[in-house]
Amino acid sequence: MFKAGAFWSRRFSEHMKETSRYLRYIFNGHLAAASIFFVSVAAYYYQQWLSELPENYPTAVIVGIAFGLIASYSPVRTLLKEPDLVFLMPAEHRLGEYFKRCLLYSYVVQLYLILVIGAALGPLYSTSYPGHDTSYYLMMLGVLLVVKVWNLLANWWMLKERNSRIRAVDSLLRTVLSVFIFYFLAKGDWVFAAIITVLLFGLMMYNYVLAKKKAGLAWDVLLQKDQSRMRTFYRIANNFTDVPHLKNTVKKRHWLVKLLTSAISYKQDRSYDYLYRITFVRSSDYLGMYLRLIVIGGLAVYFVTNLWVKVAFALLFLYLSAFQMMTLWNHHRTIAWLDLYPLKKAWQQRAITQWLLRLMLFQTFLFGLLFIIQWSPVGLIAVWVGGTLFSYLFINGYVKKKLV
Structure with missing residues (x-):
């Protein structure tokens, strides 16, 4: 009998084995030494710059855009392969547990963006808004975690939609709403932030209603999205080592x-x-x-x-x-x-x-x-x-x- 959980574990193990092969080459000693030097120098000049920060610096705009983009960028990794279009599609009704784990994995692997951007913008926000203590900034990060879950679910539901224009418009609307949520939160305008949060939640639920009307998953769209992300990874890895199965494009120039x-x-x-x-x-x-x-x-x-x-x-x-x-x-x-x-x-x-x-x-x-x-x-x-x-x-x- 087909077990979605066991199938996920096997597919996830294969995926980690494949990516870890190239991550060893990407994060080699040369890149690590260069990264440490770059981060150290950047941190020193960042601290010096904060000491001379202008009073009217648009910190709220920067925080809003950064947090909004992180929240709205919520791709779903399904780990699908081309043969799955033939062998797994008939068993779609049994794959609920598999796709739940895909969503959880996609959310966890994207948390590093929140950690990096949150740590980078924390000193800037504290300098610009000394009246807001650390707990307020941590609250904003907590809201970011919740809004990212909403965007991840909305993105997953919209993957049932084959029309790329509809998906693009939905992604744009969620991005704009997410940016304004964190812009008003950064400024301390709770009323406007709450109103836009309700609008974003309503848009998410509208996506859910549309998804329920679809007959099933758009497997070709899921496969195309996943292959596109893997090609991006392979293209990065190809800068550090040879990736034989990478399909390179050729420009005339x-x-x-x-x-x-x-x-x-x-x-x-x-x-x-x-x-x-x-x-x-x-x-x-x-x-x-x-x-x-x-x-x-x-x-x-x-x-x-x-x-x-x-x-x-x-x-x-x-x-x-x-x-x-x-x-x-x-x-x-x-x-x-x-x-x-x-x-x-x-x-x-x-x-x-x-x-x-x-x-x-x-x-x-x-x-x-x-x-x-x-x-x-x-x-x-x-x-x-x-x-x-x-x-x-x-x-x-x-x-x-x-x-x-």
């Missing part, structure tokens, strides 16, 4: 490909130079990750006040970019046609190291421009000289040892 490959001669020993450049540009992972790290690192370098911390941030993001781009080496590992051509391994190693070095030097140049804008000659020299030396040492001392 003709003008950028032409710009980066026009100087490459049509010689046999330059084949990998061409391959790695177009892979970097056309793949859905590398170019976007590289540009995001440049932007985030540039913002850190620009807004941090201490000169040597600026330089440290520049070198940190230079290292993070190079470390992420190293996965280019394994990008074509499973493609057999590369082994059919008479291309030497040394040409491949030279191509990847030279391309990584160019990327690091270009990023170093951009970080140096920020010191020119702020007119800091010492910082400019420190970043350009330090970044160049670090790039050469990292490529020749670390990357080449990993190219096996």
